[in-house]
Amino acid sequence: MWASIPPATPEDLSGARRRLLDGMHPRRRVVTVPRLAIAAGVAAGVAATALVAGTGTSAYAVSKSPDGTLTVTLSELRDPEGLEAELGKAGINADVTFLAPGTHCVAPRFTGVDESYGGPPVGPEELRKQVARARSFKAIRGGPGAFQIFPEYIRPHETLVLEFSDGENAEVLWRMGSWLAKAGSPVKPCVPAALGGLGG
Template structure:
């Protein structure tokens, strides 16, 4: 039986499709048992990691960051609050990133926030699939951020009956500095860049 070849989507449509799927998942009624907060990593290049050291874990109750072997960083978000603290914890582990939580109906401005964003192929900040044992969190590779570059993590968040949820993640590497996020209204996808 012949299987059809994989088809490529036009530039940017992978992210839009993922945001749509994540929004639809977020609309699905939840069980009465409150599940642990989970993040799904965006599409990216596969990076293998071998667990050979005890991870270092720092963080607040709202989130935790864990340094993994090979310099990868596992991010677990329990509550979508205090992005500045998450940013500080990631920087303490050597990741030059900015972190923003973007509520439903908003997006980060100004556009563009940086002179140039690298493609996933040039610098895959997110690790997908994540290493074994880290499937329910979000893993980044800060080594892809070179001198003079800044990683950008935007988490699309929405209020739900049982708490705040992350509906999508945008992870890229920018050339040079990144402008602070000013939340602006948008009728479209919050992570549309």
């Protein structure tokens, strides 16, 4: 499950690479974002309410639209606990991980609501079918400079699991893997492993 975001200008890229982290399972849903994390999702919905101002030293911003949709922007990959807390204030139980370069979280960490998480690798046709059925894919989507969370697809006591890594090229700030953990399924701490290693 992939989504792409248009690139930012060269000026936006200055100093970002050293602050970024890496690691992503190749079959997981990934959203990519440009190096300048702009609140384009907020601009698209002028009536959005800012829950966290994305100014000063804030690493992220969360805003809520009148329909309940959340727009999240990240300017750098730090303070995952703070992002979890802000999403919690907005009614989203989240588990956020920022990974070191060249690593990913060993899976499975939880029981997913969709068959696409933690199962054996599948071919392109079966992957398309899984994506079409996946509620995780509907609950979170990439947008211009941000990603959006659609709470109507998240059932009570489910956890939105987010794993972030470096976008690995000059055009992309970060990548994000996103899944929903079943209600009652605890999310185990991330055990990092080298990309291409066993268990992802």
